[in-house]
Amino acid sequence: MxxxxxxxxxxxxxxxxxxxxxxxxxxxxxxxxxxxxxxxxxxxxxxxxxxxxxxxxxxxxxxxxxxxxxxxxVRPMTEGKHRALAAAMRARRTCPVCGTDAGYVLPRHLGTCVPCGGRSAVAA
Incomplete structure (x- = not known):
């Protein structure tokens, strides 16, 4: 050993x-x-x-x-928990600038979807 x-x-x-x-x-x-x-x-x-x-x-x-x-x-997932989890994940995918569902979890360092993050970096 x-x-x-x-x-x-x-x-x-x-x-x-x-x-x-x-x-x-x-x-x-x-x-x-x-x-x-x-x-x-x-x-x-x-x-x-x-x-x-x-x-x-x-x-x-x-x-x-x-x-x-x-x-x-493990306790089974209730319908209410399933809805709450789906809403939380939808919020993590929704861009606050353009309001669209990006289809992926938004990067925390940008805080927006990649196209909106790229536009703000160019404008700055």
Missing amino acids: SRFRRRFWDPTGTRYGLPTYPWRLAPDGMATRRQLRAEGLRPGGQDVAAQVMWQTRRGVRVAYLYRVDAARP
């Missing part, structure tokens, strides 16, 4: 307060939120059961793990 993996090996939780495992060495029956979601599950109010830690150029990264057997199914 490499020194980085050894550094993050703490299955009892004495060093980090939670059972801690190195990258790709988490025990079976544990999953991150993203892994639970891919299986159609959610944590369902349970506390974090363990964590995975790994070293990157930016520093130490952490991913929290939840027990799969205590996870609950």
Whole structure:
């Protein structure tokens, strides 16, 4: 086991307060939120059961793990939530200058669609 993996090996939780495992060495029956979601599950109010830690150029990264057997199914999307999500996405695609639906999420650095952003850059 490499020194980085050894550094993050703490299955009892004495060093980090939670059972801690190195990258790709988490025990079976544990999953991150993203892994639970891919299986159609959610944590369902349970506390974090363990964590995975790994070293990157930016520093130490952490991913929290939840027990799969205590996870609950994802709640189905209601019609009201579906409408609200569609309205929010439509607002992110609508240009405030020309008022058209650009067909893509507007770039935040422009705040407008690309053609309107190009016109304002030329005018300035």
